[in-house]
Amino acid sequence: MEKGFLTNIAGKLNGFKLGSPTLTLLLLSLFLFQSCLTNNASPSKRRAQQGVINTSGTVSVGHGRILQDNPIILTNNPNLQPDVNLDTLLKIDQDYIVDDQFLTKTCYNNLAGCMSVQENKNTPQFNSSDAKWAYPTNTVEFLQVNTFGHVSKTIDRFHEDLVDLHTENWGTPFLPYNTAIPRFVFANNAHWLGSSNLKAFADCDIINNARFDPAAFTLCFGRDSEYEYLKFAHDPTVIYHEMGHAINHIALNMRNTNLGTLEKSGMGYIFYDEAGSIGEGISDWLSYMMTYPQRPHFGEWALGRFNLASRPMSEDDPIHVAGLSTDDDGRLSYPQYIHYDPNQPDKPFEDIHVAGQIISHFLVALVQDLENSEYCHLDTKVATSHVFNILLETFAELGDLSSFGSDNNLAGYVNLNANHAAEWVRVNRPINFRSFSQKVAKNVKRILIDQNKCSDKDDKTILNVRAYSRDRFERLMDSYGLLLFKNYNENGDSFATGLVGATTTVEPINRLKTTLIPKDLLIYDPTANAAKAFVIDNRSGIKSVYDNMSAAGMVGSLSSQLEADLPFNNGNAKISPGELVGVVLNLYNNSNSAMAGVQVLANDWDHVKWDDTALGKPYKKGKLCNTMGDNFPLSSEGAADTSSESPPTPGDCTYITQENGDELNEQLAPSCFVEINEDNATKWGLQEEFRSKIALEPENCLSGAADTRDCFIRVLKGADQAFFSKIDPKKNYAQTILPAGGTPTFNSSNLIFLEVSPWIPPGTTFNCRFRTRFTNCDDCFSDNSLTNGEDFRDFEFSGGKPFKLINFQFTVID
């Protein structure tokens, strides 16, 4: 009997309820008992209090020893000292590492060198001349072997499950469903980002941090800020979490790698958004999947012991506040718990790791549902593999930039089309709690329900004989507030086929906890004297945020018309010529339920009728449409004439572009336009018209002579969307974040950045027609005029119909 085995059993028995004296006594007895056993079993390899002698003489070629779990779990001591001798935590049995002189792995499909480990960037890979991998635990060699062992284990699990999923679909004469896994995934090495080499640095010089870098394809594990010798790579759950990001990235881009696209999809594009949260939740869940037995808690050693930042994944974890439970009405539900940090429950925290806990809890609950004899009765390994495969299918489809979504679909099934898919994934239809939940539901149905994947009620070994109940699944989703969709959208989002064929409709009686709110209840704060927006234009604040976002690749370059040092930013709370200004709309939730995932879109869209289409693209002259839902501007204020638009044809206001402006007579327009004074009246017009009127040289426009459409006010690319995690009922965002009141503060995701031309005559008034929506919205994603609440098709997100339009007017003042 091994020590690791017993401690794992103990960990499961105890379930972290460490306060229980009976359980603690039981564990202590077990620990003493197992120590006796292990000492007797191999006295030559273990010294009292010194642990296993982990040297090359004690292992076979290709083998070494690694920590089976993190030190807190292996000792079952939540107060473990940072200088614990890790040698005492090794099991005697050796682990297979690699038959090579270097820590370098060959992955499935003979991908030699798919992963390698080294200490850090300054040291080359170390060489074990006898290909043995046993080192004392206080050495950097051990740290690297430990990293390699756990990364390697995660890759093997990923590829084994992917091979099974691929074989189930493409290895049979007929496809059980239109899988998103490409047929040639292995031939094109799309299972490993096209044969890239993942490099893991086990001992990075970074503090309280670990990272995954998809551009360089590296992992980096740092150390604790206080205890230098407490390395993050000594905690396998942290390694699994970072590998979760890597696998998520590979899955999201599986179809893109398969086709060799240049761009890639990502999980999250700004500091806080829901895609980023989902990515963190999935990575936590990957740690659950990789630990044995599966443990619904992550990072007890590296994050939890000294940083109060470990994360639970089940409501029965004792770290949680009272009131949470695994009952349907006690789940960690969306959006109620989106700011809930179990380590500091009295301090709401808008953070992707915190919000991601809703996803990790839901996925653990789904596995437990599949294990439950009443519902599906699967073995834990089989259940986790099914859930993992559901996630792989979900991400392969959501991230597809080719727009097919499956080798068997037509183009346009997902993310509009190949020319604009990246914009859809980033801003127009990004991954959020709704789209993720809907795709998971579709894949649960396709993989588990339709194929009767459950076991015999009395015998777990008899597989594929009964179905997981759709009602049960919908109720589970609903208990997490994630039943945010009205149908499973099997027919996709294409213009041609998005409304053709049957879709599975969600049973309305299963939606008990999830609340869907009409979009019109998102408004400007109606309180007397409330501001329309907060303005940030002080130089140091704006500059530091811009620098951070620029280094992180979140924003594009500033216009060359602005001086890069932002000398005109004066902090006078006005929008002035030559500034880069951050604007936060003062949005208010006028409903009685919490709104979440509130997004403000400031990118270009189809709200202008062009007059000069005969001259060829790019079109420059046109008029604003007042058919977008806000009845603005009036005809007398310069709106386009729509009286002859029946039936709508390309170029008309009532015709929404099907190719995001690529087709003839169609072209997107910037959100912001300008008030133009004419002889006896004023009207709203395009910025190009104003440029022409004041005779400004095209070269002086913010985008230069090549594009004069946003000549005076340009929304900074990347900062052309703002995100608010949650707005409580009858409150604005600031009141939600600061329930006790005080001066509101905002992070970069809350801001729309406006570049203000230095050539604007002071006194000029602009109107930016922003599009807003939120995730738990009744009519932002579903077209309620259609049967079964079909989803809007992708092209409609180029227009105004799925959005609540918010007009933001301001006058530029020097």
Place this chain on the structure above:
Amino acid sequence: MKHLKKILFSFLFLAAAVLTGLYLKSHKNTNLAEDDQWTTYSKVDSKIVQRPTTEKELEKVGGLKKKPLKQQADQKKLAQKRVPAALAPKKPKFKKFQGRKVIGDLSHYEELGSTLKFRNEVDEDWKNKLSEKLLKHRAREAKLVIKGKDSVIRIRNGMARYLEVVQISFLFQGDESSSYSAYVDSSTGEVIQTWDRTIQDRVRKRPIRLVPDGTL
């Protein structure tokens, strides 16, 4: 008749010249990424200086070339256990113009070159311009490593634009770094679009929060 011959000859000469010009234009290789090297930029006394990227920096930004390694026995077994259902990859080929891949709205511009309007030109100094934009006014000390990976032409809004596909890495103190891939304007060095951004899992890191200067 004599004049007609002259006119005909002149016309043929002009037509040949125009066709040659068009041919040369479409076949001129403007792909700058083919010869691009990794370059490190840093700010010294407010000036941007550049040098070839060192091996240690390359290690950090994933720029070292992979060495092919021998296959492992157990992986061989795993690979043999299941054979992919199909072996012939089918990747769509990019159309090329001037040695660059053409991306974007191609359907309305099938005859590349003849109808394309370009909004920019190629400037071989794009990389230095990019480094200037990213580093010049940065307060926090950083080294910047840039490598051109590919050169493309993107058609959007009826206009073609020369773009460079670039990997950008900021190296900070210790091993702190962040990287991303980007489309960069081949003329101005402006960052147009980014992807592959680093995911940082900083423990309990609170973001910069800005106090508004006022309201509107």
